[in-house]
Amino acid sequence: MRLTDYFLPVLKETPAEATIASHQFMLRAGMIKQDSAGIYIWLPLGLKVLRKIENIVREEQNRAGAIEMLMPTIQSAGHWKETGRYDAYGPEMLRITDRGDRELLYGPTNEDMITDMFRSYVKSYKDLPKCLYHIQWKFRDERRPRFGVMRGREFLMKDAYTFDVDKEAAVKSYNRQFIAYLNTYERLGLKAVPMRADTGPIGGDLSHEFLILADTGESEVFCHKDLVDMAAPGDVSDGDMQAVVDSRTSLYAATDEMHDADEFAKVPADKQLSARGIEVGHIFYFGEKYSEPMKASVQTADGKSANIHMGSYGVGVSRLVGGIIEASHDENGIIWPKAVAPFDVGIINLKSGDAEADAACETLYSQLKAAGLDPLYDDRDDRGGQKFARMDLIGLPYQIVIGPRGLKEGKYEVKDRKTGEKQSLTPEETLTFITAQF
RNA sequence: CGGGGCGUAGCGCAGCCUGGUAGCGCACCUGUUUUGGGAACAGGGGGUCGCAAGUUCGAAUCUUGCCGCCCCGACCA
Numbered sequence: 001m002r003l004t005d006y007f008l009p010v011l012k013e014t015p016a017e018a019t020i021a022s023h024q025f026m027l028r029a030g031m032i033k034q035d036s037a038g039i040y041i042w043l044p045l046g047l048k049v050l051r052k053i054e055n056i057v058r059e060e061q062n063r064a065g066a067i068e069m070l071m072p073t074i075q076s077a078g079h080w081k082e083t084g085r086y087d088a089y090g091p092e093m094l095r096i097t098d099r100g101d102r103e104l105l106y107g108p109t110n111e112d113m114i115t116d117m118f119r120s121y122v123k124s125y126k127d128l129p130k131c132l133y134h135i136q137w138k139f140r141d142e143r144r145p146r147f148g149v150m151r152g153r154e155f156l157m158k159d160a161y162t163f164d165v166d167k168e169a170a171v172k173s174y175n176r177q178f179i180a181y182l183n184t185y186e187r188l189g190l191k192a193v194p195m196r197a198d199t200g201p202i203g204g205d206l207s208h209e210f211l212i213l214a215d216t217g218e219s220e221v222f223c224h225k226d227l228v229d230m231a232a233p234g235d236v237s238d239g240d241m242q243a244v245v246d247s248r249t250s251l252y253a254a255t256d257e258m259h260d261a262d263e264f265a266k267v268p269a270d271k272q273l274s275a276r277g278i279e280v281g282h283i284f285y286f287g288e289k290y291s292e293p294m295k296a297s298v299q300t301a302d303g304k305s306a307n308i309h310m311g312s313y314g315v316g317v318s319r320l321v322g323g324i325i326e327a328s329h330d331e332n333g334i335i336w337p338k339a340v341a342p343f344d345v346g347i348i349n350l351k352s353g354d355a356e357a358d359a360a361c362e363t364l365y366s367q368l369k370a371a372g373l374d375p376l377y378d379d380r381d382d383r384g385g386q387k388f389a390r391m392d393l394i395g396l397p398y399q400i401v402i403g404p405r406g407l408k409e410g411k412y413e414v415k416d417r418k419t420g421e422k423q424s425l426t427p428e429e430t431l432t433f434i435t436a437q438f
Numbered sequence: 439c440g441g442g443g444c445g446u447a448g449c450g451c452a453g454c455c456u457g458g459u460a461g462c463g464c465a466c467c468u469g470u471u472u473u474g475g476g477a478a479c480a481g482g483g484g485g486u487c488g489c490a491a492g493u494u495c496g497a498a499u500c501u502u503g504c505c506g507c508c509c510c511g512a513c514c515a
Contacts, residue, residue: 012464015449017507017508017509036506037506108514144439151514158515218514282515319515382476383473384473384476385474404473404474
């Protein structure tokens with residue numbers, strides 16, 4: 001993409017409403033614009049990142065055997081009345097009526113709807129287990145939306161639902177999602193730690209939150225240091241799943257609300273880690289909580305009827321955009337992990353209009369695209385300093401600086417955004433180096 | 439929802455106390471000189487001062503009501 005063709009409204013100054021790094025940088029880098037409290041317009045650069053994260057989440061769900069579908073944002077109150085949640089959910093649920101005064105709501109989650117859908121088709125244990133998911137916008141009328149996309153009222157969530165014949169099978173489904181989450185966060189360049197969690201209004205007796213460590217996190221967390229550095233498990237056979245899950249859950253990890261100081265004290269002192277965390281995922285096994293009131297059951301092999309055992313599994317996709325920035329930035333701007341960067345590499349033309357500089361940039365730009373990369377070419381007629389500052393702000397993993405000074409030597413400057421390391425390379429070396437990074 | 443704060447140009451702010459018809463920096467447009475880490479000079483465009491009532495000869499400024507937004511706390515992806 002040529003910058004002169006793109007829509008990238010960057011701000012030099014930080015809007016007063018933003019108080020944390022991710023919110024400030026998302027506004028300044030032209031990723032989002034607030035429309036009203038907790039509701040944001042996703043501008044082109046922000047949407048690119050959102051989509052990349054969404055796709056990684058999707059790929060890992062698919063890899064774990066989950067099947068994608070799509071449920072609507074607007075739901076009928078009927079299913080919620082059936083489970084009793086229409087009253088239980090409270091003012092966080094946005095309730096609306098249609099022209100016929102029928103009660104509708106903007107979905108804050110989808111257990112009720114999917115249970116209704118599932119029960120109407122599935123009648124036999126032979127059709128289980130199943131895991132269905134969708135990635136859809138949610139609305140929760142938060143008391144206090146804040147921190148940009150970290151706690152919006154409208155947000156994009158991946159929510160998966162598992163259906164099993166009994167608890168033993170449901171725990172397997174739970175473990176499979178647990179492992180998928182570890183793999184997902186690793187691909188996003190994040191260190192996420194699973195922590196035993198309260199089940200809250202969704203209900204159930206087995207639940208974990210996944211938190212990434214960041215100073216600005218809303219939760220205080222206590223955990224065994226080894227959890228932070230564990231590599232993601234990758235593909236795990238059915239037989240090994242429980243061991244992988246146990247390897248995490250056997251180490252101490254809790255948010256402040258579940259924290260047990262006495263248990264934490266048993267962790268070796270040099271392994272005790274207390275920090276701030278951002279919740280980026282939450283998984284639940286809740287058994288028959290919805291299948292019971294909604295009579296979602298199957299016939300078992302012995303001809304009896306059994307309520308389906310269910311679980312639900314959420315990832316805050318839009319929150320992750322902010323979460324990744326919180327975990328990866330410096331004073332100059334965002335530092336995107338390669339997997340989610342809006343563009344792979346930036347080309348800075350230090351002298352737009354200069355025939356030689358233009359030609360060199362154009363050639364490299366074409367070559368990078370031909371190599372399958374997604375470069376952003378700053379072809380604007382701005383001064384160098386401005387281009388450097390803007391490129392640092394939007395945080396592409398690599399910057400290639402091309403200007404008269406380097407061209408005299410036949411060299412480009414290649415900068416690693418994360419380390420700040422600069423190297424002087426020939427055009428051929430530049431192409432080889434950059435393509436080797438992806 | 440309790441407590442606090444704020445609404446003046448796209449962004450950051452001053453002006454309000456003590457009423458006289460709106461200003462600064464950045465951004466934007468034109469020109470000139472510039473160009474390797476957010477250039478300089480000159481000229482220029484852009485505002486029903488959140489909305490509505492009221493007080494007054496006169497309201498950004500005083501009064502009342504409403505709306506919106508942010509921050510701190512209790513809850514959530």
